[in-house]
Amino acid sequence: MIKLDSKIPGGKLSEKWMNHKFNMKVINPANKRKFDIIIVGSGLAGASAAATLGELGYKVKIFTFHDSTRRAHSIAAQGGINAAKNYQNDADSVYRLFYDTIKGGDFRGREANTWRLAEVSNNIIDQCVAQGVPFAREYGGTLANRSFGGAQVSRTFYARGETGQQLLLGAYSSMNRQVNLGNVEIFPRREFLDVVKVDGHARGIIARNLVTGELEKYASQAVVLATGGYMNVYFLSTNAMNSNATAAWRVHKKGAAFANPCYTQIHPTCLPVHGEDQSKLVLMSESLRNDGRIWVPKKAGDTRNPSEIPEEERDYYLERKYPAFGNLVPRDVASRNAKYVCDEGKGIGGGKAVYLDFSDAFNRIGKEGVKDKYGNLFDMYANITGVNPYEVPMQIYPAPHYAMGGLWVDYELMSTIPGMFVLGEANFSDHGANRLGASALMQGLSDGYFIIPYTMGNYLGTEKPEKVDVERSEFKEAQQNVEENINKILSINGKQTVDSIHKRLGHLLIDKVGMSRDEKGLKEVINQIRDLREEFWTDVKVVGDAKDINQTLERAGRVADFLELGELMAKDALNRNESCGAHFREEYQTEDGEALRNDEEYKYVAAWEYKKDGEWELYKEDLEFENVKLATRSYK
Amino acid sequence: MSEKNINLTLNIWRQESPEAKGYFEKFEKEISPDASILEVLDEINNRLEFEGKEPIAFESDCREGICGACGLVINGQPHGPLPKTATCQLHMRNFKDGDTLYIEPFRATAFKILKDLIVDRSGFDKIQVAGGFVSFNTGSAPDGNVILISKEMADQALDAAECIGCGACVAACKNSSAMLFVGAKVSQFALLPQGQPERYERVQAMVKVMDENLFGSCTNTYACEAECPKGISVLNIARMNRDYFMAKLKTGTNE
């Protein structure tokens, strides 16, 4: 039995965070160093949290499965980071950023969280500039901005197509400073495999040393999970090869509610799949949609070269259907429409790809102008596909990209397990049913730099600064369970490889819990996933042992968790009898084929409590909208 | 996109542990020219696993050329023959039918081989911990536009900051020197106003740890620049040299 208390403070929306900061407990500096905090994950959220908590004087241990904390997948974010600076004098404001984010999330996010995110967005930019992040500049020396998918103002800060890298290296540098000062200790090549609870509170973790294979126990007074999203559940996604849901999932099984798992974002501008052996999908920054025009041939199954298709035989379907936003409609709308035209057989050569054409931009600003703005993306495209995008229009297709769903957290980013905080993509909190472009980086850094340092104090203020002993029975028990699980996987010795099962799960999910879902498909897929899970536990083959580097074993554990998560995603999608944001149910659409929300019945966060294998209990956190009017999202 | 498949002979380095003796294992393989070299390894591994044999251990993560996790030496060149390209972005269309490839880990005393193609690059992190940062506490930053930085300076700083920390510079260098890596980080901060207060302490601290971690000395062959997947310029090394010299002249600290 869990209790969902969102702890959203009272008062005016714009004053909630300020008042809450004042009302929270503070710990005196001498006591802070008596508290140990474990952070799992070293991406934007984890690294920034480690830096800031270290600055405050807490003793921080940070864990990553990478060889270096700098490799976390935040590094691959290309486009940019939003902030309500209004440097462009184009009527931007905290309110507008808040409103865009709430609306972009199709009114399925928390007002208070989203406001706070917009509020601290400006501090993030200042923070990063001070760290020496080389953001793009105007000739006059001021920070440059560009507009980004779904926004009508120019509020995105960027560093070429490598914004994520620069922001992560900024957080990494601040964290390194704390390592230098002795406040933070880094544990690389460790995989989180379970949380240890003492008297119901999170008090430590079990991590596998990926080099020696040893299961190590670590204790602390609080645990912070910043382990990213679960989109690799689809096998092919834009996530990194090692991105996984294991940390979040194992915590979920220990009592943390999982919220809105069906809100998965499929990114519209990715490179199309080239074959069965493909290992991952590559994202092209959606900033490309600012100057590129998306089209398909009007005739189904047209196999002509794009240059041979005259203007009047092309269907610029986004511009046609959404004249106001055109190619800049939100991600879910762009993705779904690409799927539709391809399902109609109008995809390039009848396949699964659409054109992203820069001919107009070449005429307007010249090839040099385009190169200036998107040079590295064009190079990347040419490198991967072997086709020169300056000569032939790019081909794109949507790919799984970002999980809005995640572990349920309250306003203080604490899960339903006391002492277990969840930051960044791993939590569900700020993006509702859909995330706008350039706001993932914003959320990760907001959680790490500006929220957790306050809310952590509020929690630890109620705890005694006493060391937790790793020799306690709870640790031993958790370690034993993990070990048994590993041994079980190793002992199956069946016939199927881990990847082949993962691929099959991916196909099931992208087909039935992807860009569009329906009741029949969801019911089917739940059974199919259960069967596949059964197959995994009876027929998977994992070579080698657990005593040294064994990457297959690492993957096997992750796939085992994906096989459970996949089922919950389908269950959640089936429960939500409406279309909202990235969750599109075929049964619930308007006559024009737009998403049809059901605010009466589904204006809630669906938080699932794990009961036993294949069984969950649904809890609902009702969403209050006091400051925005629930409007039908329209990008016409 | 796809053309005819090609046949390759791959000799891949296998080494069970840091202490074990390594050897090349030979694989004959028909592959799609659209596959990346890491996808070829994936396929080989899938087959090995299916046959109950230990797959080849290698590192990779983002497969978009930015995380710096991957890094193989292909026919003597870190990240393979294509300039400014990380291993994960190296597609098989760059090879011809019948080619023979030798795939090895990065080799340097500072990069211990852990297993097969995986090496330990933690020396890089130690260098960064020594000084690769600007000292200030969260929350104390002034408005971003208070610090004006010319576009040219910002661009140059970003040119240096683009380093993905893969270690190809060390792997390419006949001396296993890490100076391109360190030079890039030193330069990023040396070029920006934010980095000025600690400019000379930083370069001394980072060079000291670099030297302690068994990296060799630079002899200006510039193999690092040629093999860098991000094309980081050796001008950054010159800047570091200059700053280091100036630091020793100017400061009295860091004995």
Place this chain on the structure above:
Amino acid sequence: MNRLNQFFNSSIGKKLVMAITGIFLILFLVFHLINNLMLFGGPEFFNENVARLDSIKPLIRVMEIILALIFIYHTYTGLKLWWENKKANPEKYAVNANKENSTIYSRTMTITGSLIFIFLVIHLYTIWVKYNFGMEGSEDYFEVIKIHFANPIWAAFYFIIMIFIGFHINHAFQSSFQSLGWSHKKYTPIVKKIGTVIAIILAVGFASIPVYFFYISFGGQG
């Protein structure tokens, strides 16, 4: 002193030592070449000039000692770097792709440097010792050179070494600028060209002497 020591033992400090001592050695070679070219002025002209240098012997001695110290320090640091770098990179790749990413001049600095060192020892022993201690009252320095290079082995040896000196300097000149931190997107390509020109002038200039004397010893017109 500790600070200085620490600096010269750091990786960058050693580079700097190589650069600064190297530049002095190049300067010396320029003066040496000017003197050598006087051989083309005939025996009288050359002998007069050598005699003139002989008249300021104490100054020359001091300069010789400084030069020797510079040379020894350059060689010592170079060998030390070579040894340390070998330790940092003991294992080679199965395929040698060095030519794909660096020039032969830069990769062979230790080899060309070592050859130059061996040459110098021989050169000092055969010419310098002779000039300073073996003239037995004669002042025909020109004749010494003439006899020396009449031997085809000596002429060939000098000729080949001069090519290596060219190789060495071709890399060394621009490399010293880089080590000193004087690199620039715009000017470095020019520095590289100047380095190559200096290398060619020095190599051709020095090599012309054995070629010339070998030629006249076979009856060519001097």
